[in-house]
Amino acid sequence: MTDGDFIKVNKKELEKIKALFIMNTPADIYTWMYPIKILLEEGNEVRIIARDYSCTLDVLKELGFSFKSFKSIKSKYLKIFEIFIHINKAYEVSKNFKPSIIIGFGVDAALAAALLRKKCVVFMDNEPTPILQYLLTKPFVNAILTPSCFLKNLGNKQIRFNSFKELAYLHPKRFEPDPSIYNELGINKSEKFVILRFNGFDAMHDIGRSGFSKNNKIKLFYEMKKYAHVFVSSEGNIPLELQQHKLTISASRIHHALYYASLVVADTGTVPWEAAILGTPAVIYGSFTRKFGNFKELENKYGLNFSFTDFDLALKKAIEILMNINSKNEWQIKRSQLIEDKSDAVDFIVSLIKQYS
Numbered sequence: 001m002t003d004g005d006f007i008k009v010n011k012k013e014l015e016k017i018k019a020l021f022i023m024n025t026p027a028d029i030y031t032w033m034y035p036i037k038i039l040l041e042e043g044n045e046v047r048i049i050a051r052d053y054s055c056t057l058d059v060l061k062e063l064g065f066s067f068k069s070f071k072s073i074k075s076k077y078l079k080i081f082e083i084f085i086h087i088n089k090a091y092e093v094s095k096n097f098k099p100s101i102i103i104g105f106g107v108d109a110a111l112a113a114a115l116l117r118k119k120c121v122v123f124m125d126n127e128p129t130p131i132l133q134y135l136l137t138k139p140f141v142n143a144i145l146t147p148s149c150f151l152k153n154l155g156n157k158q159i160r161f162n163s164f165k166e167l168a169y170l171h172p173k174r175f176e177p178d179p180s181i182y183n184e185l186g187i188n189k190s191e192k193f194v195i196l197r198f199n200g201f202d203a204m205h206d207i208g209r210s211g212f213s214k215n216n217k218i219k220l221f222y223e224m225k226k227y228a229h230v231f232v233s234s235e236g237n238i239p240l241e242l243q244q245h246k247l248t249i250s251a252s253r254i255h256h257a258l259y260y261a262s263l264v265v266a267d268t269g270t271v272p273w274e275a276a277i278l279g280t281p282a283v284i285y286g287s288f289t290r291k292f293g294n295f296k297e298l299e300n301k302y303g304l305n306f307s308f309t310d311f312d313l314a315l316k317k318a319i320e321i322l323m324n325i326n327s328k329n330e331w332q333i334k335r336s337q338l339i340e341d342k343s344d345a346v347d348f349i350v351s352l353i354k355q356y357s
Contacts (some may be wrong), residue, residue, distance in 0.1 A: 101357045171339065195275075
């Protein structure tokens with residue numbers, strides 16, 4: 001089913017919705033942020049449970065959301081058991097709240113919905129998700145929302161829509177870049193700056209993957225420093241040599257920094273993907289991008305990001321972009337084409353939630 005097919009059948013008026021959102025990462029928060037605001041403005045009720053992982057809880061607090069939290073299991077090899085923690089927290093919240101629908105990003109939302117006998121909508125754009133998660137998700141959900149470029153066929157519950165989850169919060173209709181971010185970064189507006197983003201490799205889908213070595217991180221930093229101010233952001237430990245260059249802005253301000261950056265270089269997915277959506281060149285190191293329809297479309301159709309499995313080639317492309325004084329303008333033009341081609345993610349997500357509540 002496609003988004004066009006879905007909108008044609010979405011005509012009925014619904015009673016008050018009681019929606020329970022399960023959030024695991026900051027990207028989850030941003031995806032659901034505007035749909036939640038619309039649901040609340042229309043008089044519906046919403047509850048949020050969130051994983052205590054990375055800066056997830058900090059982002060929720062900074063954005064003013066109330067939530068219940070649950071602990072994260074640190075070992076990526078044991079993370080599958082974290083699902084039971086999610087489900088237990090969902091059960092605790094649901095005893096009094098009694099949701100009409102549970103919304104999330106996969107198996108935890110699906111199993112919680114099965115236990116509580118509730119309707120469920122999940123979003124998926126992570127094709128390398130372990131097959132067990134797919135098998136445990138599909139029987140217990142009403143709809144699986146994926147981008148139209150998603151590489152897997154998930155069956156009759158899959159609804160492909162002509163957008164990306166990132167456009168739910170980075171579309172120009174909703175995101176307005178704030179130039180005061182330069183003050184928070186401590187640099188002048190005339191200065192070029194680069195953001196280096198390093199993966200922590202602590203998630204289940206990171207098993208068998210690796211990124212920049214310590215020596216490559218250091219080499220990358222000093223090469224980029226020849227052309228621009230450099231900030232380092234990392235899910236894991238930052239090499240001691242680079243500690244003083246750590247990006248220290250609040251978590252909820254990251255997208256403003258990504259918008260104004262001249263370049264993002266990373267060995268992880270979300271940050272360079274968001275940068276590309278914002279019209280900032282992104283160079284990604286690692287073979288994982290070949291497994292994602294999102295990355296393939298951004299690179300092959302729009303030329304907004306580049307991915308490499310060879311460090312030297314990734315570095316060469318990063319330098320090439322920084323030496324091109326027109327690169328930022330070129331990427332903004334590419335971004336405009338992307339925005340023109342895609343549908344409104346927020347309106348579609350809200351209509352989907354209403355349809356299945």
